Amino acid sequence: MTMTDTNRNTKPGTTGADETPTGPVTEVEPPPSILDQMGGPMGFVYSTIPVVVFVAANAFLSLPMTIGVSIAVALGLTGFRLLQGERFGTAVGGLAGVVVAAGLVAWTGSAKDFFVIGIWVSLAGFLATAGSLLARRPLTGVVWNLVHGGKHAWRADRPTLRAHDVATGAAALVLGARFGIQQWLYLADSTGGLAVAKVATGTPLTVLAALVVIWAFRRSTKRLVRQA
Incomplete structure (x- = not known):
């Protein structure tokens, strides 16, 4: 084979010896964090x-x-x-x-109704997450499986199921506490108290619950996707 043939058979952007890419490498940006x-x-x-x-x-x-x-x-x-x-x-x-x-x-x-939508959204979220735990289909696991094509037997893997029990339980705890505190203040006509409760039980607790959910998602992916 001549030198010309060797050059013709060499892929663009590689060397003739080991075909190692020599062109610019495009860096993939990491996905945005929950924060x-x-x-x-x-x-x-x-x-x-x-x-x-x-x-x-x-x-x-x-x-x-x-x-x-x-x-x-x-x-x-x-x-x-x-x-x-x-x-x-x-x-x-x-x-x-x-x-x-x-x-x-x-x-x-009524000024206190500025907070009522958030109160009832918290109740709906609590009922959904707590109900999924009682049905032995924790909501975070259902969502994880849908994101990954809905084809994984995640409930058959006990460590994965336990992880989603914990994650869904954390979400239910945050939502239930948020509803209970704010509904009590709403009935007490404490608009100022509702403002304090909304701030205290809002973003900080949401981030904590989200971190637990992310942990469960990563654990599930490691056990059921990467090992497969």
Whole structure:
């Protein structure tokens, strides 16, 4: 074989000896973490400001003015987050939550209803997660299996099933505690207490529960996908 034939049979971007790639290597960016998906470290601050503003304004202004101030602050925060390069869905999602809550307050005429949607969402989440545990089909395991094609017998693997029992239990505990505390304060007509409870049981507990869920997902992938 001539040198010309050797060059012809050599793949582009490789050497003739060992065909080791010599071209530029494209680095794959790691997927965003759960904290990044929630808006990063500042996401907690952004989700807290409209709540604090609403309660503070309600102490000094009429309810219509309070609603206007809270929406104006939410709009300003959304614009600032977009200018900072934050994801559109994350930034606008916070605004949508404030607008819906403020609309409910305007409809009922009660300031405490600013928190009612979050309270009932927590109850629905608790019923879903706790119910899946009672049915021996923990919700995080169902979601993990769907993400991976729905073809894994994850409930037959006891360590995997236990991991999802723990993860789903952690989610149920957070959601149940959030509902119980805020519903009690709602019935007590404590708008200020609801604001404190929303902040305390919001992002911090959500991140802790999400970390447990991520652990269960990784454990399941290691046992059922990578070993296979």
